[in-house]
Amino acid sequence: MSDSADSLRDFTAANVALAEREHQLSVLFNTIADVTFVLNVEGEGRYRFVFANKAFEKTTGLPVEQVLGRYVEDIIPEPSLSLVLGKYREAIASMERVVWQETSDYPTGRVVGEVSVTPVPDEHGRCCQLVGVVHDLTKEKQVEMALRLSNERFAYALKATTDAIYDWNVGDDTLYWGEGFENLFGHHLTENPTPFSKWADFVHPDDSPRVVAGLRHAAFETTNLFWEEEYRFRRADGAWAEVFDRGYLLRDAAGRPVRMIGAMQDITPRKQAERQQRLMTEKLIGQNTDLQQFTYIVSHNLRAPLANALGFSDLLARVDKSSAVFETSLQNLRTSLRLLDEVLNDVNDILSVRDEEAGYRAESVPLAAVCQQAVLGLQEALQAAGGELHLQIPAELRVAGSRAYFHSIFHNLISNAIKYRADARPLRIDIAATVTPAEGLTITVRDNGLGFDREQAGDNVFQLYRRFHAGKAGRGIGLYLVRAHVEAMGGQVTVASRPDEGTEFTLYFRPHADENLPH
DSSP states (O other), rough: OOOHHHHHHHHHHHHHHHHHHHHHHHHHHHHHEEEEEEEEEEGGEEEEEEEOOOHHHHHHHHHHHTTTBBBBHSOOTTTTTHHHHHHHHHHHTTSSSSSEEEEEEEEEEEEEEEEEEEEEEEETOEEEEEEEEEEEEEEHHHHHHHHOOOOOOOHHHHHOOOOOEEETTTTTEEEEEEEEHHHHOOOOOOSSEHHHHHHHHOOOOTTTHHHHHHHHHHHHHHHOOOOEEEEEOOTTOOOOOOEEEEEEEEOOOOOOEEEEEEEEEHHHHHHHHHHHHHHHHHHHHHHHHHHHHHHHOOOIHHHHHHHHHHHHHHHHSSOOOHHHHHHHHHHHHHHHHHHHHHHHHHHHHHHHHHHHHOOOOOOEEHHHHHHHHHHHHHHHHHHTTTOEEEOOOTTOOEEEEEEHHHHHHHHHHHHHHHHHHTTTSSSSSEEEEEEEETTTEEEEEEOSSSOOOOOHHHTTTTTOOOOOOTOOOSSSSSHHHHHHHHHHHHHHTEEEEEEETTEEEEEEOTTGGGGGEEE
């Protein structure tokens, strides 16, 4: 009886201990965040749930009590079911742990997980159970998907914009460029990101102190979050693009710059349009000034000789043809008509210049040859005046412009120098031309003639009928034509002069000055 009681007590204690271990295991598995389940392997390739932890219910939305005792095909939906059955067979055949990624739809929604099953052998070495663990990847996959979609949107945005997007890593002093950089400026990126200095090297030397140093000043010596500048940036072909650059600075808690996200926009067409509009505005103002000049011509230069001619013709009709009054009146009538003809010729010249400007087309002009042609036409007058002309224009120099305009400019300036020479000294005329990529073309025409008071002349030097030497014959239209031709080619003309010392005209033509003109 005693042995039997002892055996009963031992059996009961063993069951209690077993139950305690099962409880501890259940508590342990139910505190694990990963889904854990156990399947009994039954005949004909069927698998029955005998255990599932609380994470199983939380992840799938299926109550554990409705899962236990049921077969896999009752719980796992297609198309995942076919996949997992194949993996179960693989694990049983190899008696090794098998891992795969699975996506299934449950009451909680779509679940993405990394699944592993480990076979458990019986005493004969055959697989009797499969222990499964599912690590829920749903949130990670959602974040990954959102990031991928965000990256796709960003990539499409980069393709859609014409700007060169960049990311300046301040710590590394490198710039990461979007696709727009190569498309806009033609520079092939052998590395990306590139050193900050590579961008700085492409900024125009005249703009670099303001732009490059200005950006570093804004980043390191201020607390500004925004920076923007307009500057010139060298393309791969050597041409200069005009860009508008703006960026946003990201700073740490201490205010130190960490990154700057920015975009370079090619505004070359817009700036060219602005310059063209400005030139057209200036031209319109000039034309309005010319209209005022024409009003002056009509009201004074034209009306006076016309009125005189009418008066003398009326007088001729009333006096004796054999009288001295008739002869004098006839002579005065001829003089008035000659003056009237000169004024009409001036008007015709002015209108012709305007017509030529409307049809202006730039050509390659051999400047020295054109100047020599103008000199040749005035050679007789120059020799008669005892003058010398020194030409310092390189024979190979060719410039964009109008051959006829340059010929007219040289002809008028040389003829003026001959006309207004000083009798006290031999006439000397110096003509020179220089051209540089940065400054463009500069032409100077200098003489040692009579000169005039430049300050007293003010801004009227190039106006119609503006004359500075009453004792010299002239129409006062030559300098007007010089300015008109220079401005028609996109240039500017200035004059410096002092009485009895001489006069110097300087013509400036910026690089590619004519390309912005309204052709």
